[in-house]
Amino acid sequence: MPLSTPVSRRALRHSRVIDVQAYVRDDGLWDIDAHITDIKSYDATLASGPRPAGAPLHDLHLRITVDRELTIVEAEAASDAVPYPGFCDTIGPAYRTLIGLNLLKNFRRDLKQRLAGIAGCTHLTELAQVLPTATVQAFAGDVWSTRDGENADLPHEKPFQLDKCHALRTDGGAVAQYYPRWVAKA
Structure with missing residues (x-):
């Protein structure tokens, strides 16, 4: 916009x-x-x-x-x-x-x-x-993985970008949609 x-x-x-x-x-x-x-x-x-x-x-x-x-x-x-x-x-x-x-x-x-x-x-x-x-x-995407899911490069580590900005907060909608496994449980 x-x-x-x-x-x-x-x-x-x-x-x-x-x-x-x-x-x-x-x-x-x-x-x-x-x-x-x-x-x-x-x-x-x-x-x-x-x-x-x-x-x-x-x-x-x-x-x-x-x-x-x-x-x-x-x-x-x-x-x-x-x-x-x-x-x-x-x-x-x-x-x-x-x-x-x-x-x-x-x-x-x-x-x-x-x-x-x-x-x-x-x-x-x-x-x-x-x-x-x-x-x-x-x-991002070159040296570090930015993906999540079963085929992610780092399946056991939280993606580095999560909780680094408002859009990718682990209690928010973007994480729920794109990184569901890392959603913060209340």
Whole structure:
């Protein structure tokens, strides 16, 4: 269902795009490439100088490499466009501190402890926060079974996605319909 029609005319002033792509590698690891851009629809005057309409204020990349348990084994960040050249674009190496973190075990908390404030880049750190759910989507049906029933890949384990959102609560209708064996008994 789409959003409602705007009640007034409007003009685009800013666009932020976040893109995450997951790649399985020949060595069994996974690369998760995340990209964020911020673009103004008008000529912007920054402290560092003018930025023409359509030119990115931020064009940032973050790649993590994870194993099948979602532990980060490699991490890197790069900046193609920043508002303060020579300053913003020096933070990339700090994102190596993500190595060793697990995307499913307090990742967002640990991310903030390591890279919040002056320890990191606000935008790269925000971008990193989408990595757990994006990676879960990549692994679902490929690395992890999302099926249930007699022929399921993991017939004795509750599917990982149950009780992770309102639609897949074990006392709800979707679980009753698609995962009946895991319905919470009252």
